[in-house]
Amino acid sequence: PKKALIIGAGIAGIATAIRLAVKGYQVEVYEANSYPGGKLSQFEQDGYRFDAGPSLFTMPQYVNELFKLAGKNPSDYFRYQKLDVVCRYFYEDGTRLTAYANAGKFSDEIQEKTGEPAAAVKHYLDNSSTVYNVTNHVFLERSLHRLKTYLRWDTVKSIFQFGKIDAFRTMHKANEVFFKDKRIVQFFDRYATYNGSNPYSAPATLNVIPHLEQHFGAYFPEGGMYDITSCLVALAESLSVKFYYNNPVAEIVLQGHTVRGIKTNDGVIDGDLVVSNMDIWFTYHKLLSNYPKLHPQKILNQERSSSALIFYWGIRDQFRELDLHNIFFSADYEAEFNHIWKEKEIYHDPTVYLNISSKYKPDDAPESCENWFVMINVPANTGQDWDALIAGARENVLNKLSRLLNKDIRKLIANESILDPRSIESRTSSYQGSLYGTSSNTQFAAFLRHANKSSKLKGLYFCxxxxxxxxxxxxxxxxxKIVGELAG
Ligand code: FAD
Structure with missing residues (x-):
């Protein structure tokens, strides 16, 4: 069989390995870390378990699809539950909102708590659904880089409906037209952060994201987020995929304009195709550093998505008013985003996201305790004085949570660790510690992402x-999925 070499066991690398194995490839995955999952990993801290990175799970069908491809019944291997309460919101003016999964209940809650008519929320979600129906085939599920995509009937249909996708005003401007109440504008502006963008510059097309969350739902895997990684690694292994940990790839080896293999500490390994799951910036700058003429400068120089600062706190108490996902909004969202995107620093009153997996998985924390994953959005790493910024942010976050929860949180912290843009960058080789690759702050961003297949080097793919x-x-x-199809 043909041999496929995959650089990186991030979630995309694992999924690509499964797809290529199903296609009959002999697959080997080389991972720099001693564990799989990249950003989607976990760790233990004095009796508390934490998911290190992602905490919100949407679109589980894409995970299930992998089990089905391998001829297995997904629910025998990967179980999760749908959340009735998607997220709790806390505002500085004392307003508290519950985002219910049920659209009717959610709209009624907004009307009751803020006076914004339930009908306006419904209208907004209908619009979000239209944008999804027009864009998803074209922008998400296919390669934008081959002619075939543009010749398909649903692509042509989408292009004729382009007016509907609202690409020419910002998310914030569009949300202001839909809603009078500033709290609700802020609520929907927040969805820009789901891909590390700025609602004051990202196109209103991204207002599709609330549809994904509200319509398709938010979920919690039975064993926590890390289940996604561990179940997919087990599936890959059952298909004879081999994982080599502690095995950083140093170079992609070429013969003319064809990929011949990779170079690791053990020497050159030959393969028929190579898929890089390493961040595209580092793929070129580290693995193809001898070929600067091949570097697609315009793509590599694009603005990066935002990064994050996370405090993992073991908390010696339990809070009934909190759920799995909780948001504590800043009082001035525009000022907060200006600090992140223009000043490239941290605002003194940041929006705080608090995730507590022990709400759904009690053994993630000791009895009567909770595992708090406390995250704020921060700029990508361009050499800021992070130690100083983190010290200031820690105080501000503690003050904010203590104020809005009426309890001195400082006294409850049993243990702590911190992840910041520098450690995100060094642990997963993500350029500037960005969480989501490039930002979506312009209407052209979708077309400027790197393709999933190299146009210059035969046998090289990217996920x-x-x-x-x-x-x-x-x-x-x-x-x-796209790599699987292109490499078919
Ligand atoms: P990565 O996870 O970036 O992994 C790449 C892997 O490649 C790493 O394991 C790395 O060690 C390895 N590697 C790199 N270079 C080499 C090399 N030269 N040789 C060998 N191995 C190499 N997404 C959501 O859907 N929901 C969320 O709630 C969410 N929240 C997030 C919160 C945080 C704090 C972070 C960090 C991310 C979050 N994301 C979220 C984003 C999501 O985690 C990422 O988009 C996704 O996990 C990235 O997967 P990936 O396949 O690109 O690889």
């Missing part, structure tokens, strides 16, 4: 959050 169609688990899984 993962820094290439088409973009970052986040569902899109990473779609990048693997």
């Amino acid at each position: 993962g959050g820094s290439v088409h169609p973009g970052g986040g688990i569902p899109l990473c899984l779609l990048s693997a």
Whole structure:
């Protein structure tokens, strides 16, 4: 059989390995870390378990599809539950909102708590659904880089409906037209952060994201987010995929314009095709550093998505008003995003995201305790004085949570670790520590992501959050699907 070499066991690398194995390839995955999953990993801290990176799971069908491809029944291997409460929201003015999965209940909640008519919310979600129906085939599920995509009837139909996708105003401007209440505008603006973008510059097309969450739902895997990684690694292994950990790839080896294999610490390994799951910037700058003429400068120089600062706190208490996902909004969202995107620093009143997996999986924390994953959006790493920024942010976050929860959180912290843009960059080779590859802050971003197949080097493919169609688990899984089709 033909041999496929995959660089990186991130979620997209694992999914690509499964797809190629199903196609009959002999597949080997080389991973720099001692564990799989990249950003989607987990760790233990004094009796508390934490998912290190992603915490929101949407579009489980893309995971299920992999089991089905391998002829297995997904629910025998991977179980998850749908959330009735998607997220709890806390505003500085004291407003508390519950985002129910049920659209009717959710719209009623908004009307009751803010006075914004339920009908306006319904109208908004209908619009979001239209944008999804027009865009998903073209922008997400296919390669944008081959003619065949543009010749398909559903692509042609989508292009004729382009007016509907609202690409020429910003998310924020569009949301202001839909809603009078500033709290609700802020609520829907937040979806820009789902791919690390800025609602004050990202196109309103991204208002499709609430549809994904509301219509398709949010889920929690039975064993926590890390289940996605571990179940897919087990599936890959059952298809004879071999994983080599602690095995950083140093170079992609070429013969003329054809890929011959990869170079690791053990020497050159030959393969018929190579798929890089390494961030596209590092793929060129590290693995193809001898071939600067091949570097697609325009794509590599694009603005990166935002990064994150995370405090993992073991908390010696339980909070009934909190759920799995919780947001504590900043009082001035525009100022917060200006700090992230223009000043490239951290705003003194950041929006805080608090995830507590022990709400659904009690053994993630000792009895009467909770595992708090406390995250704020921060700029990508361009050499800021992170130690100083983190010290200031820690105080501000503690003050904010203590204020909005009426309890001194400092006293409850049993243990702590911190992830910041520098460690995100060094642990997963993500350029500038960006969470989602390039930002979506312009209407052209979708067309400027790197293709899933090299146009210059035969046998070279790309998957993962820094290439088409973009970052986040569902899109990473779609990048693997496109590679599977292109390599067919
Ligand atoms: P990565 O996870 O980036 O992994 C790449 C792998 O390649 C790593 O294991 C790395 O070690 C390995 N590698 C790199 N270079 C080499 C080399 N030269 N040789 C060998 N191995 C190499 N997404 C969501 O859907 N929902 C969320 O709630 C969410 N929240 C997030 C929160 C945080 C804090 C972070 C960091 C990310 C979040 N994301 C979320 C984004 C999501 O985690 C990523 O988009 C996705 O996991 C990226 O997967 P990937 O396949 O691109 O690879």
